[in-house]
Amino acid sequence: MDASCQAYPVTVSRSYTVRTYGCQMNVHDSERMAGLLEEAGYTRSATDDSADVVVFNTCAVRENADNRLYGNLSHLAPVKRERPGMQIAVGGCLAQKDRAEIVRRAPWVDVVFGTHNVHALPVLLERARHNAAAQVEIAESLEVFPSTLPARRESTYAGWVSISVGCNNTCTFCIVPALRGTEKDRRPGDVLAEVQALVADGVLEVTLLGQNVNAYGVEFGDRQAFAKLLRACGSIDGLERVRFTSPHPRDFTSDVIAAMAETPNVCPQLHMPLQSGSDRMLRAMRRSYRSSRYLSIIDEVRASLPDAAITTDIIVGFPGETEEDFQATLDVVAAARFASAFTFQYSQRPGTPAADLPDQLPKAVVQERYMRLVALQEEISWAANRALEGRVVEVLVAAGEGKKDSATHRLSGRARDGRLVHFSPGDAHVRPGDVVEVEISYGAPHHLVSDAALRSHRRTRAGDASVAPGRGTGLGLPGFGAPAPLPVTSGCGATS
Ligand code: SF4
Numbered sequence: 001m002d003a004s005c006q007a008y009p010v011t012v013s014r015s016y017t018v019r020t021y022g023c024q025m026n027v028h029d030s031e032r033m034a035g036l037l038e039e040a041g042y043t044r045s046a047t048d049d050s051a052d053v054v055v056f057n058t059c060a061v062r063e064n065a066d067n068r069l070y071g072n073l074s075h076l077a078p079v080k081r082e083r084p085g086m087q088i089a090v091g092g093c094l095a096q097k098d099r100a101e102i103v104r105r106a107p108w109v110d111v112v113f114g115t116h117n118v119h120a121l122p123v124l125l126e127r128a129r130h131n132a133a134a135q136v137e138i139a140e141s142l143e144v145f146p147s148t149l150p151a152r153r154e155s156t157y158a159g160w161v162s163i164s165v166g167c168n169n170t171c172t173f174c175i176v177p178a179l180r181g182t183e184k185d186r187r188p189g190d191v192l193a194e195v196q197a198l199v200a201d202g203v204l205e206v207t208l209l210g211q212n213v214n215a216y217g218v219e220f221g222d223r224q225a226f227a228k229l230l231r232a233c234g235s236i237d238g239l240e241r242v243r244f245t246s247p248h249p250r251d252f253t254s255d256v257i258a259a260m261a262e263t264p265n266v267c268p269q270l271h272m273p274l275q276s277g278s279d280r281m282l283r284a285m286r287r288s289y290r291s292s293r294y295l296s297i298i299d300e301v302r303a304s305l306p307d308a309a310i311t312t313d314i315i316v317g318f319p320g321e322t323e324e325d326f327q328a329t330l331d332v333v334a335a336a337r338f339a340s341a342f343t344f345q346y347s348q349r350p351g352t353p354a355a356d357l358p359d360q361l362p363k364a365v366v367q368e369r370y371m372r373l374v375a376l377q378e379e380i381s382w383a384a385n386r387a388l389e390g391r392v393v394e395v396l397v398a399a400g401e402g403k404k405d406s407a408t409h410r411l412s413g414r415a416r417d418g419r420l421v422h423f424s425p426g427d428a429h430v431r432p433g434d435v436v437e438v439e440i441s442y443g444a445p446h447h448l449v450s451d452a453a454l455r456s457h458r459r460t461r462a463g464d465a466s467v468a469p470g471r472g473t474g475l476g477l478p479g480f481g482a483p484a485p486l487p488v489t490s491g492c493g494a495t496s
Pocket of ligand 1: 167168169170171174175176177211212248
């Protein structure tokens with residue numbers, strides 16, 4: 001970081017809030033934005049509405065993402081008029097895409113920064129204040145690996161660790177290569193040092209994060225780097241759970257499956273985007289595997305990890321998709337028996353090659369196919385969850401995962417395979433970050449329920465920290481498959 005990028009500590013304490021949209025990479029980057037602001041002297045705002053600085057970490061993937069952003073910015077315009085000194089910053093993928101257009105459409109925005117220069121946020125806020133003029137700064141390539149920036153982590157028990165950013169693939173529906181650039185890999189030693197630091201801090205679960213995690217190593221010439229990384233995580237004392245998201249079927253090799261099976265703390269869970277079961281559609285999406293290859297990976301994973309929960313992403317209604325193509329997707333879904341699937345209706349995303357393809361399908365056709373896919377997947381998910389009734393599972397207790405917990409007097413958390421479990425703690429004082437074992441009494445389509453007495457309860461340092469004074473507990477735990485406490489997008493970015 002050069003001298004001009006040094007942030008000046010704020011002299012009078014100012015509060016901030018970061019509003020995050022989109023994928024896990026944005027959740028990860030938001031933790032860095034918060035960390036940078038706190039290092040520069042800002043404090044986290046007690047409420048979202050009272051912040052002196054509001055940062056939007058945007059997503060360019062969702063349909064109408066820009067309308068949503070400009071709508072949110074419009075809501076803030078009168079608030080800002082009433083509150084002199086308030087600042088608004090816009091970062092993330094939409095900022096990288098729209099750049100100065102943002103201050104043209106919303107002149108009350110103070111700072112626009114991109115995906116490659118997250119580190120510049122405090123200095124840009126300072127400069128905007130000093131110059132009393134909006135600052136727009138977008139870098140064309142990564143300046144500082146976001147993982148090396150200070151972070152304000154949301155969870156005491158789970159952490160995201162980025163191993164790479166960007167992607168070398170060119171899926172035609174995806175904006176990521178245009179906005180996040182080509183793949184940049186972090187050195188294994190740096191990744192492991194961060195994992196070790198998190199564990200030393202009490203974290204029990206780490207999710208390795210990248211747009212295409214199993215291509216990891218391409219930049220420094222080691223095709224087996226990802227498998228080696230998983231195995232190295234296995235030797236970190238105190239690290240109980242390792243997850244990763246997302247792998248690309250094209251790069252999925254047997255050494256990764258062997259590393260998953262032979263490393264006890266790697267969770268029996270795999271989130272591997274399918275996108276379509278039709279080989280014709282996969283070609284049109286520029287995804288270089290075929291459905292038979294996809295299914296053979298699943299077979300190999302199940303042979304080594306029989307209890308693995310396998311989840312996926314599927315896009316319905318890609319341009320030119322025929323009923324026959326869609327039937328091929330249903331066939332693969334039936335054969336793969338996914339534990340769950342993130343299903344998406346295709347929508348045109350400006351800036352992606354697929355947006356200009358002919359044969360965009362009518363909304364009604366896409367909707368009808370989508371409903372059929374959801375119904376099939378739901379049946380499969382439910383059957384798989386019912387099969388777990390009577391089993392004892394280990395749950396890492398989470399904060400904020402069970403929306404109805406206070407009404408049902410239950411707590412919630414994730415099993416090792418990523419499934420969401422709601423359980424009754426009885427009289428035990430169980431905290432987020434503690435680990436319990438429970439017997440499953442009911443398998444619902446999207447979660448498991450245990451109303452039996454706890455089989456065991458292990459208090460952890462993460463649990464102590466989660467209830468320590470000054471620690472908020474509205475925390476995020478990586479979720480099932482493509483984890484995020486926030487709205488997850490897919491078919492791009494978040495997933496491969
Ligand atoms: S969908 Fe995933 S693999 Fe394809 S270009 Fe986007 S980030 Fe890369």
